[in-house]
Every structure is written in C-alpha cells, then in structure tokens.
Amino acid sequence: GQNIDQPTEMTATEGAIVQINCTYQTSGFNGLFWYQQHAGEAPTFLSYNVLDGLEEKGRFSSFLSRSKGYSYLLLKELQMKDSASYLCAVRDSNYQLIWGAGTKLIIKP
Amino acid sequence: IAGITQAPTSQILAAGRRMTLRCTQDMRHNAMYWYRQDLGLGLRLIHYSNTAGTTGKGEVPDGYSVSRANTDDFPLTLASAVPSQTSVYFCASSDSTGGSPLHFGNGTRLTVT
Numbered sequence: 001g002q003n004i005d006q007p008t009e010m011t012a013t014e015g016a017i018v019q020i021n022c023t024y025q026t027s028g029f030n031g032l033f034w035y036q037q038h039a040g041e042a043p044t045f046l047s048y049n050v051l052d053g054l055e056e057k058g059r060f061s062s063f064l065s066r067s068k069g070y071s072y073l074l075l076k077e078l079q080m081k082d083s084a085s086y087l088c089a090v091r092d093s094n095y096q097l098i099w100g101a102g103t104k105l106i107i108k109p
Numbered sequence: 110i111a112g113i114t115q116a117p118t119s120q121i122l123a124a125g126r127r128m129t130l131r132c133t134q135d136m137r138h139n140a141m142y143w144y145r146q147d148l149g150l151g152l153r154l155i156h157y158s159n160t161a162g163t164t165g166k167g168e169v170p171d172g173y174s175v176s177r178a179n180t181d182d183f184p185l186t187l188a189s190a191v192p193s194q195t196s197v198y199f200c201a202s203s204d205s206t207g208g209s210p211l212h213f214g215n216g217t218r219l220t221v222t
Contacts, residue, residue: 004151031208042199043152045210087152096167097211099151 002026004100006088011106012078020073020086020103028093034062034073035087037102043087046073075105083107112136115200115214122190122221130185130217132200138212139205141183143167143175145196146216152199158183159205190221 003025012018024032031050035043047055049064049071061074073086085102092098113134122128134141143155154167158177172194174186183202187194197218201211 033210035210042213042215043211044213048208048210050208089152096154096157097152099153101149101151 002092002098004088004090004098006086006100006103008101009104009106011108012075014078014080014107014109016078017074017076018078018105020075020088020105022071022073022088022100024069024071024088024090024098024100026069026090026092026098029066030091030093030095032062032064032071033089033091033097034060034071035089037085037087039084046086078107080107080109113200113202113212113214115198115217117217118215119218120220122187122219124191124221125189128187128190128219130187130198130200130219132183132185132214133181134183134200134202134212135181136202136212137180138202139180140203141177142201142203142211143173143183143185144199144201145169146199147196155185155198190219192221195219195221 005023034046037043047062054063059076064071085104087102088100089097116131139160142157144152153169156175158164161180199216200214203209203211
C-alpha cells in the first residue's frame with residue numbers, strides 16, 4: 001500500500017530552527033508538496049520538490065531525496081505564527097495526491 | 110478576488126437527510142477535488158474531476174456523489190447522511206500540470222446527528 005509518515009507533533013522555541021521529516025512509500029513519484037494548515041483553516045501551499053535537492057523560499061526550505069523516499073521541511077527563525085500543522089503529500093504514478101496525517105508544530109516563546 | 114468558495118461554512122444535519130455541499134472556483138482550473146479531513150487522519154480523497162464532464166472515485170467515495178457540469182462548479186451530495194460522515198470537507202482545485210499545487214476552499218464543517 002501507499003504510505004506517508006510524519007511525526008504527529010513537534011515543539012520548538014521562537015527564533016529557533018525546526019526540521020519536519022516526511023518519509024513515503026508510493027506507487028511511483030511525480031512530486032512532493034508541503035502545505036501549512038492553521039487550526040480551523042484550509043491548507044495553503046508552501047513548497048514543491050520533484051528533483052533531489054533543496055528548495056529555499058525565505059524562512060522555509062524543503063529537501064527531497066527520491067532514492068531514500070525522504071523529504072524534510074526546514075523552518076528558520078521561528079515565529080509564533082508558524083504554529084500550525086504541516087502536511088506532506090506525494091503525487092503518485094497516477095497523479096493522485098497521497099497525504100500524510102500532518103505534523104502539529106507548537107512554538108513556545 | 111480569485112479563489113475557491115465553499116458553502117455552507119458549517120451545517121448540522123439529521124441522519125438520513127440529503128445534503129449538497131457547494132464548491133465554486135473562478136481560476137479556470139481543470140481539476141477539482143473533494144476531501145474529508147478527520148482528526149488524526151490525512152486528507153482523504155472522496156471524488157475528483159480532471160475536467161468538466163468527467164468525474165472519478167477517490168479513496169472514500171461510498172455515500173457521496175458529485176457532478177461536474179461546467180468548469181467552475183463541483184457540488185458534493187450526501188444522499189442519505191450517516192453519523193460517520195461527520196467531518197470537515199474541503200474542496201480544492203488545480204491546474205492540470207504536474208507541479209501545480211492544490212488551492213483549497215475554506216471548508217465545510219458537517220455534523221450528522
């Protein structure tokens with residue numbers, strides 16, 4: 001079966017750096033997405049990786065290793081507003097998105 | 110403002126009743142999706158449509174139906190609601206290209222009693 005694994009919850013300190021990991025086992029691979037979802041709101045797109053390596057977007061970076069079935073989202077200079085759930089999703093060979101259950105990130109002052 | 114609109118925002122529904130959740134987008138996206146999100150579970154695909162006039166079943170289609178008469182609208186119907194359909198429902202759309210992200214509506218919180 002297809003599977004996406006992420007930690008359920010992580011805690012970090014304001015101003016620090018946090019890395020959220022995502023491992024996947026899917027039928028084929030056509031890209032990996034990271035979304036942010038604040039409580040009670042819709043998911044919003046953060047990043048997309050289809051080739052190995054690091055994609056940087058301001059305070060957020062996303063890394064992909066296709067051979068290891070592994071990605072991470074790196075958040076720098078954490079702010080209280082970064083408290084949210086972070087969802088990892090992989091597009092499989094049928095171009096369907098397979099979603100992880102999400103990682104709830106708690107930022108403490 | 111371009112985007113995707115869902116209605117209603119929330120609804121309490123008696124079991125056995127019929128309900129249609131509405132979804133409209135003005136981005137001219139070809140693909141549209143309906144997901145449900147339950148605590149501790151990832152987003153689960155109910156139905157999808159790759160283009161107007163076509164629909165497909167997702168991971169959890171039972172008890173739900175959809176139609177795609179035009180590009181903009183993608184309603185989701187619960188023919189006879191059951192308590193297990195209590196969930197938050199998200200409609201989403203995307204361009205057809207592989208790297209295109211999904212754009213989500215604000216969701217409908219449905220409670221079936």
